[in-house]
Amino acid sequence: MKCCKSQAAGAQAPGPTFSPTQAVGGAGVEGLELELWEVRQHLDTREIADVAGATRAALEGLATSHPWPRGGEVAITAGSRGIDRIVDVLRAAAEYARARGCRPFILGAMGSHGGSTAAGQMEVLRGYGITEESVGCPVRTCVESVEIGRTPEGLPVLCNRLAREADGVLLINRVKPHTILTGELGSGLMKMAAIGLGGPRGADTIHARGLPECIVPAARVLLERLPILGGIGIVENAADRVCVLEAVPPSAIEATDRRLLALARSILPSIPFDPIHVLVTRWMGKNLSGTGMDPNVIGMHRRLGGPPERRIDRIVALDLTPESHGNAIGVGMADVITMRLRNQIDWQATYANGLTSGFFAGIKLPVALPTDREAIATALKGFPPETVRLVIIRDTAHLERMLVSPALLEEARAHPRLSIAETPTPLRFGEAGELLSVP
Structure with a gap:
């Protein structure tokens, strides 16, 4: 009601x-x-014309500390924001995972969006054209979360159950200035890890303690405890078209977020x-x-x-x-x-x-x-x-x-x-x- x-x-x-x-x-x-x-x-409206091709090329060049789990399930994150040609990016990532012998699925990764319900999250994804037919693999949402560790300050770090059960996780997000975070990190791969994979309960926990203070420690725990295969960072130009797309290993995600945020700020x-x-x-x-x-x-x-x-x-x-x-x-x-x-x-x-x-x-x-x-x-x-x-x-x-x-x-x-x-x-x-x- x-x-x-x-x-x-x-x-x-x-x-x-x-x-x-x-x-x-x-x-x-x-x-x-x-x-x-x-x-x-x-x-500046320079853009990447073929984002699907750019995604495949970026993943081919990705040196990851986690081998792609042949025969295993790989969760590919999709958030609550409208990202230019995100369906093309997700479909290309799913095709790449399948070519590596994996069973990919798109995971709705968002905090309180969609009314904090699995059905609401699915509606958000459908609104962006993200469906099983469009991306070529299953699309799943879940608001159940499990604790997978704690930050050095004692903050419980929660993770979406589907991500926790997956054999591999590929983070995908746009990097841009955030509406709260004003430092070297904004919306990006670290936030996708801490808030997106944290789900509604994880978002509640982090926001209650303070997003600027908690997002990095929480994201580090998730990057350490989950089988993260890497991250795809996307920057859009001033006309909201993809102009930068990079795939990086887990060890480079935090530094990449900082570098791409500086670029995104310069063209905002x-x-x-x-x-x-x-x-x-x-x-x-x-x-x-x-x-x-x-x-x-x-x-x-x-x-x-x-x-x-x-x-x-x-x-x-x-x-x-x-x-x-x-x-x-x-x-x-x-x-x-x-x-x-x-x-x-x-x-x-x-x-x-x-x-x-x-x-x-x-x-x-x-x-x-x-x-x-x-x-x-x-x-x-x-x-x-x-x-x-x-x-x-x-x-x-x-x-x-x-x-x-x-x-x-x-x-x-x-x-x-x-x-x-x-x-x-x-x-x-x-x-x-x-x-x-x-x-």
């Missing part, structure tokens, strides 16, 4: 029936007559304006960032607190991606959302993610307004049209194109990485109040 049900009658809590113009006396409606300029950000796209009065994002979602909207883009203080690294006065999130399956973790970082987004929230999945990670602020509910038009109008309240610094983006993972208000035009012209459309476009809405001006 979803947590959004009413305790008294089991019905969903009613949304507001008023117009924001009634509530706040105009709410910036005059700002909706703005003309916008499309800005293109020129990013950003919004090249500061301050911003109103930021409108067409989409937020779990497949775009672990926190729905990437704090590395909108400001880490919205995730971790503390002094703002950048100023964005108000954030409007208009919709939740279908790939999120209702998990709206990070919605609390927005200031205004739409009823369309609110009505898609699966509170059970959202609470499971937020409470496990300790991101309580991310599961708070912002003010929800009936339409895109009313949400944007409300956020624009108090900002004169001639000076408002408005930016509209598709989402925090796709920043090559954006729409900006006239007040940002001179800054855009002076920026060496930006080009501007020759003519403006009006801020347009459909008959139902839906935003039509989307980059």
